[in-house]
Every structure is written in C-alpha cells, then in structure tokens.
Amino acid sequence: AQTVTQSQPEMSVQEAETVTLSCTYDTSESDYYLFWYKQPPSRQMILVIRQEAYKQQNATENRFSVNFQKAAKSFSLKISDSQLGDAAMYFCAYRSWIGSNYKLTFGKGTLLTVNP
Amino acid sequence: DGGITQSPKYLFRKEGQNVTLSCEQNLNHDAMYWYRQDPGQGLRLIYYSQIVNDFQKGDIAEGYSVSREKKESFPLTVTSAQKNPTAFYLCASRPSGGAGDTGELFFGEGSRLTVL
Numbered sequence: 001a002q003t004v005t006q007s008q009p010e011m012s013v014q015e016a017e018t019v020t021l022s023c024t025y026d027t028s029e030s031d032y033y034l035f036w037y038k039q040p041p042s043r044q045m046i047l048v049i050r051q052e053a054y055k056q057q058n059a060t061e062n063r064f065s066v067n068f069q070k071a072a073k074s075f076s077l078k079i080s081d082s083q084l085g086d087a088a089m090y091f092c093a094y095r096s097w098i099g100s101n102y103k104l105t106f107g108k109g110t111l112l113t114v115n116p
Numbered sequence: 117d118g119g120i121t122q123s124p125k126y127l128f129r130k131e132g133q134n135v136t137l138s139c140e141q142n143l144n145h146d147a148m149y150w151y152r153q154d155p156g157q158g159l160r161l162i163y164y165s166q167i168v169n170d171f172q173k174g175d176i177a178e179g180y181s182v183s184r185e186k187k188e189s190f191p192l193t194v195t196s197a198q199k200n201p202t203a204f205y206l207c208a209s210r211p212s213g214g215a216g217d218t219g220e221l222f223f224g225e226g227s228r229l230t231v232l
Contacts, residue, residue: 009156033218045206045223052218091158095219101147101166101212102219103174108158 002027002096006107013082014115020067021077021110023092030054033095034068034075035104040088048090051075079112087114118143120224122207127229129194129201137192137227139207146212148190149221152176153204162205165190166212194229202231 003026013019025034036048051059051068058066063083067076079086089111093104120141129135139148147166151159161174165184179198184190190209194201205228208221 004158033220035220043204043226045208045221047220050218050220098161098164098174099166099172101164101172102210102217103149103161103164104159104219104221106151106158106160108156 002029002094002105004092004094004105004107006092006110008110009108010111010113012113012115013079015082015084017082018078018080019082019112021079021090021092021112023075023077023107025073025075025092025094027073027094027096029096034066035093035095036064036066036075036077037091037093037106038086038088039091039109040085045091049077082114084114084116087112120207120209120222122205122224122227125225125227127227129229129231131231132196134193134195135201135229137194137205137207137229139190139192139224140188141190141207141209141222141224142188143209143211143222144187145209145222146187147210148184149208149210150174150180150182150190150192151206151208153206153226159206162192201229204228 032053034051038046063080089109092107123138149164150162163182165171181193207224
C-alpha cells in the first residue's frame with residue numbers, strides 16, 4: 001500500500017522569508033500524481049499545487065513551487081515570500097488506484113506558523 | 117456557485133445514537149468520498165462512490181454506512197458501532213474519467229462530530 005510521510009509536524013517561518021516542507025512517499029507505480037493541500041483555520045481544504053510524475057519539470061504556482069525527485073520519492077513544497085495568510089496545516093497527498101477509481105492518500109500534515 | 121455543502125457544521129451526539137452527516141454537490145461530479153480527520157493523523161478514507169447506487173469501503177469503514185441514491189448526494193451515517201466517532205469529517209468529490217482527471221479532490225467545509 002502507498003504511504004505518504006511528512007516528517008515535520010510543525011514548521012515556522014518569518015514573514016517574507018522562504019520555507020520548505022518535506023514529503024516522501026512509497027510506491028511501485030510509475031505514473032501518478034502528487035498534491036499539496038492547504039487547510040487554514042477555517043478547515044476548508046484548498047489545493048495548492050499538483051505534480052504529474054512523468055513530467056520532469058517541477059510545478060510552480062506563483063509563490064509556491066515543488067522539488068520533485070522521482071527516484072528518491074520526494075516531493076517538497078517551497079513557499080517563497082511567506083505571508084501571514086500562508087499559516088495553515090499543509091498536507092501532501094498521493095493519487096493511487098482503488099479498484100477502478102482513484103483515491104488520495106494523505107500524509108499526517110505539517111502545521112506552518114508565519115511570524116510577523 | 118458550484119461547490120460541496122456539508123451539514124451540519126457542528127453536531128453533538130450521545131453515545132449509542134446514530135447520526136447522519138449530509139453531503140451535497142452541484143459540480144456534476146461522478147465520484148464522491150468521505151474522509152475522517154483526527155489530530156496528528158491526517159485524512160483517512162472511510163467510503164467512496166464512483167456512481168449512483170454503488171459505493172465501496174475505504175480504509176476505516178467499520179462503524180459507518182453510506183448511500184448514493186442521487187448523483188448529487190452522499191450522506192454518511194455514523195453508527196453506534198463506531199467506537200471513537202468524535203472527529204472532523206470531510207466530504208469530497210471529483211469528476212471521473214477523461215484526460216483532465218488528475219485525481220484532484222474538491223472538498224466541502226467539513227462537519228465536526230462530538231460524542232458526549
């Protein structure tokens with residue numbers, strides 16, 4: 001079974017600085033998707049960024065970018081120019097097959113604090 | 117606006133009572149999911165449904181039941197057999213099939229169940 005590991009339960013960053021959240025996963029598949037979701041205090045899950053496994057180029061969405069290392073099964077999220085609104089729980093997720101359907105397997109999350 | 121509506125947001129239940137959480141979506145998505153979130157545990161899959169009148173157990177289905185009588189609706193019943201029901205419950209959906217299907221899930225705002 002696929003597993004997703006986020007080794008940092010909590011992280012903190014100063015406003016305007018850069019922070020990197022780590023994620024590793026275990027899989028025997030060659031084609032899959034990886035995601036980072038953000039859960040602010042409102043608890044609404046929001047997609048931050050996605051990465052397709054067979055695309056070597058790292059995905060970027062404004063201040064958010066990933067470092068995808070397929071061979072190492074690593075998928076870290078870099079947040080540049082951190083803002084107070086970035087404070088949230090961040091979940092890494094892996095898309096896998098379940099029967100003829102997809103499911104997302106989530107890591108346990110990293111709580112990010114942004115200090116003014 | 118299209119989205120996923122979960123109700124109620126907060127629910128209190130006495131031990132031994134069944135309770136049903138509502139999930140309605142107007143995104144015309146085929147697949148729907150229920151996840152449970154506990155502190156430090158990430159999100160774990162309870163049930164999922166690919167089409168109307170069909171649903172499958174996820175990783176932690178014991179003590180839960182679902183139905184899928186309409187495409188838009190996927191209610192979750194937490195039964196008295198669930199030993200530790202206090203948690204945050206998230207409903208999600210996704211369009212299934214087609215080249216654009218990355219497996220990304222769209223989430224509702226969640227329901228917080230507390231057993232007294």
